[in-house]
Amino acid sequence: MIGLAKEYCGKRVIDDLSLEVEEGEIFGFLGPNGAGKSTAIRILTTLTKPTAGRALINGFDVAKQPHMVKSQFGIVQQHLSLNRELTVRENLELHARLHHLSKWDRDRRIDELLDFVDLTGFAHQLIDKISGGMKRRAMIARALIHRPRILFLDEPTVGLDAQSRRRVWDLIRGMNTEGTTVFLTTHYIDEAEMLCHRVGIIHQGRSMAIGSADQLRRNLGEIAVESKKDGRTRYCYFPDKETASKFVLEMKAADGVVMRQSNLEDVFIELTGRRVEE
Amino acid sequence: MDAYTIVWSDMMMLRRRFAKYLLTTLLSPLLYLMAFGWGLGRGMSVNGTGYLEFVVPGIIALTAMTTSFNGAGTRLNTDRLFFRSFDECLMAPISSLSLLAGKAIIGVYRGLVSSIAFLLVAMLIAPGIHIGPLFVLSLLLTCLIFSFLGVLAALLASTHEDMATFSSLILLPMTFLGGTFFSLSQLPLALKMALYLLPLTHCSMCLRAAALGGSFPWWSLMGMAAFLLAFSLASMAVLKRLSV
Numbered sequence: 001m002i003g004l005a006k007e008y009c010g011k012r013v014i015d016d017l018s019l020e021v022e023e024g025e026i027f028g029f030l031g032p033n034g035a036g037k038s039t040a041i042r043i044l045t046t047l048t049k050p051t052a053g054r055a056l057i058n059g060f061d062v063a064k065q066p067h068m069v070k071s072q073f074g075i076v077q078q079h080l081s082l083n084r085e086l087t088v089r090e091n092l093e094l095h096a097r098l099h100h101l102s103k104w105d106r107d108r109r110i111d112e113l114l115d116f117v118d119l120t121g122f123a124h125q126l127i128d129k130i131s132g133g134m135k136r137r138a139m140i141a142r143a144l145i146h147r148p149r150i151l152f153l154d155e156p157t158v159g160l161d162a163q164s165r166r167r168v169w170d171l172i173r174g175m176n177t178e179g180t181t182v183f184l185t186t187h188y189i190d191e192a193e194m195l196c197h198r199v200g201i202i203h204q205g206r207s208m209a210i211g212s213a214d215q216l217r218r219n220l221g222e223i224a225v226e227s228k229k230d231g232r233t234r235y236c237y238f239p240d241k242e243t244a245s246k247f248v249l250e251m252k253a254a255d256g257v258v259m260r261q262s263n264l265e266d267v268f269i270e271l272t273g274r275r276v277e278e
Numbered sequence: 279m280d281a282y283t284i285v286w287s288d289m290m291m292l293r294r295r296f297a298k299y300l301l302t303t304l305l306s307p308l309l310y311l312m313a314f315g316w317g318l319g320r321g322m323s324v325n326g327t328g329y330l331e332f333v334v335p336g337i338i339a340l341t342a343m344t345t346s347f348n349g350a351g352t353r354l355n356t357d358r359l360f361f362r363s364f365d366e367c368l369m370a371p372i373s374s375l376s377l378l379a380g381k382a383i384i385g386v387y388r389g390l391v392s393s394i395a396f397l398l399v400a401m402l403i404a405p406g407i408h409i410g411p412l413f414v415l416s417l418l419l420t421c422l423i424f425s426f427l428g429v430l431a432a433l434l435a436s437t438h439e440d441m442a443t444f445s446s447l448i449l450l451p452m453t454f455l456g457g458t459f460f461s462l463s464q465l466p467l468a469l470k471m472a473l474y475l476l477p478l479t480h481c482s483m484c485l486r487a488a489a490l491g492g493s494f495p496w497w498s499l500m501g502m503a504a505f506l507l508a509f510s511l512a513s514m515a516v517l518k519r520l521s522v
Contacts, residue, residue: 045369070371081363085291097283098370 004053006039006205013039014205017053021150021198026172026182028196030189030268036205037185038078041154044183045075058149071099074143078154080135082127088138089114089123092145099146113141117171133164140171144180151175153184157191169195189265199264203272216267224266228256235269237262280372284380285387288353292388303392304399307341311400314459324461327490331404335486336458338393338400342420343456343478345392347449350385351428355441358432374517378429382510385425386418393417406490413488419502420481426509427477433516457482477505 004017014036021027029037042048044055046066054061060068082091089110096106114120117137122130127138136156143151156172157165172195176182186192192199193213201208201216209216221237223244228234238244244259251257292299315330315337322329358364367377401407431444456478462470473479480498487494 047365047368067371067373070369075369077362077365079362081361081366083287083291083357083363084361085294086287090287090290094283094287095366095370097286098280098367098372100371 001040001044002054002056004040004043004055005051006036006043006048007051012051012205014043014050017202017205017207019200019207019210021181021183023149023181024176024179025197026176026184026195028192028199029183029185029202030187030192030199030264031185031202032187035187035202037187037202038154039205040202041075041152041183041185045073045152046070071146072148073150073152074146074148075152076136076139076143076154076156078158080127080139082135082138082142084127087124087126088119088130088134088141091127091138092142095142096145101146109145109147113144116144116174117141118167131164133160133167136160136164136168137171140168140175144175148180150181150183153182155185155187157186157188165191189263189268193264201268201271208271209267213264216264217262220262220267220270222262224260224262226256226258226260227251235266237266237270280370280376281380281383283372284367284377285383288384289387299388300391300395303341303345303388304395306344307337307392307396308399310337310340310459311403315403325463325492328404328406331406331490332461332486333459334400334404334407335489336482338397338417338489339420339456339478339481339485340453340458341396342389342393342417343424343449343452343481346385346389346421346424347428347431347445348385349388349428350382350425351430351432352441353384354381354429354432355435355438359435359438368520374514378510378513378517381429382422382425382513385428386421389421389425390417393421408489408491410488412494413485416481416484416488416499416502419499419506420485423477423481423502423506423509426506426513430509430513430516433513433520452476452478455479457486474501477502480505 001017001019004014005012006014017040029040031037039048043050044057044062046062046069049063054063056062057069057072060072062069083094086094092110092113093106096109101109111120114123117140119134119137119141122134127135130138153172157168160168169191172182172184184195196213198210198212199216200210211219221239223238223241225236225238225244225248226233227236236247238247248257248259311333315333324332354364397407397409431441435441435444455473456476457473458478462473462479462483465473480501483495483498484502486492
């Protein structure tokens with residue numbers, strides 16, 4: 001993405017967004033609801049045109065070469081976008097047909113992916129008859145059917161229970177190990193920390209920082225010190241434990257002081273002045 | 279081929295509830311036939327033809343219009359705004375023409391299934407109906423016109439209410455004014471001219487002439503082709519605007 005911008009009714013929902021996702025990495029776009037994550041995905045997946053700037057996928061311009069771009073990516077949308085009146089297998093077959101897979105390849109690939117997402121036993125169930133977690137897994141299988149080079153996942157675990165969430169994470173790691181580049185959006189800190197090689201923090205349509213979770217933490221300070229004053233919590237960050245300990249000892253009121261390792265949430269709050277969930 | 283894929287998915291869905299679909303789609307034309315053909319029009323004749331036989335081609339035009347419009351339009355509207363599965367089609371590497379054709383053909387075959395089913399029942403009641411190439415052509419064109427109109431309405435609609443409003447403002451008046459239940463020859467010239475602006479008027483006239491053996495209104499057939507061209511081009515323009 002190079003200087004990407006999108007305006008809706010005169011309001012900029014994405015502003016001067018520039019970043020590059022490396023081939024083979026899991027890249028996470030972390031930001032609260034309304035930060036512009038989904039809009040960025042819609043531009044990258046040819047569903048909407050940017051107001052300004054360019055976006056390239058494997059060298060193809062999404063606005064100028066949409067047809068070429070469409071065969072490069074797979075997408076798992078935030079909302080259920082499967083055809084509910086078709087079975088799991090029929091949904092995969094529809095997608096495979098739309099991507100021009102031959103009958104032989106189609107059947108083989110569907111079997112392979114149903115196995116990958118543990119849905120072989122539910123292949124002939126209508127989408128409406130399977131659980132939320134299974135639906136999400138079916139969407140992942142569908143997105144992978146044409147062997148895309150990059151997979152977009154828009155809030156892939158939103159609304160899932162803990163077990164289904166972990167299963168989806170395993171699938172994301174699994175497909176990445178097999179060579180698929182993953183670009184996901186999330187507003188879950190732990191998801192970004194556990195899954196992503198690099199994270200881009202987005203706030204009000206602007207990219208605030210990009211790097212690995214460790215890099216971002218290091219830039220802020222590895223150690224966080226929380227102290228309470230007048231009912232408010234104050235956060236200070238230090239490059240190491242020694243400096244942090246020295247600071248704590250020098251503090252006059254040491255009540256409710258907590259020293260801990262910093263995390264992505266600290267990075268997010270420092271950069272944006274608010275929590276991701278807000 | 280891509281258009282067939284779009285149609286294939288709908289056929290898979292329809293296969294599961296074909297009997298239910300047929301029953302619901304036949305109910306309305308059969309009620310019209312009973313109310314207007316047997317009830318209101320018993321003993322009446324129009325231009326020397328028994329009213330029952332006169333009204334059957336009109337009801338076929340009406341059935342083709344409703345089922346094609348709903349088959350293409352209502353389904354697309356639901357896929358686009360409710361299930362949001364239409365985005366998957368927009369993101370697939372297929373041409374806009376294939377996508378548009380596929381969505382319209384869904385309406386055409388649903389329209390044909392319902393019209394033919396009604397026709398089979400109607401032929402038992404009014405055996406004088408003649409089915410020839412011109413009748414088939416007129417029926418096919420009727421289904422195409424209203425399928426594309428349905429696609430156009432669904433692509434323009436931004437809410438489900440928009441579709442309902444479109445049906446109430448456009449389809450409902452056409453149902454009763456499009457030459458379905460009466461002959462236009464009985465009307466004052468100004469009103470007749472106004473009704474020629476409705477595509478259903480031309481569909482009813484062509485189907486009626488082909489079914490009852492009167493002189494065929496070729497200019498109405500041309501009018502149908504013009505409506506088809508206008509609706510399909512407008513649908514393509516709106517689809518192009520929706521996709522990158």
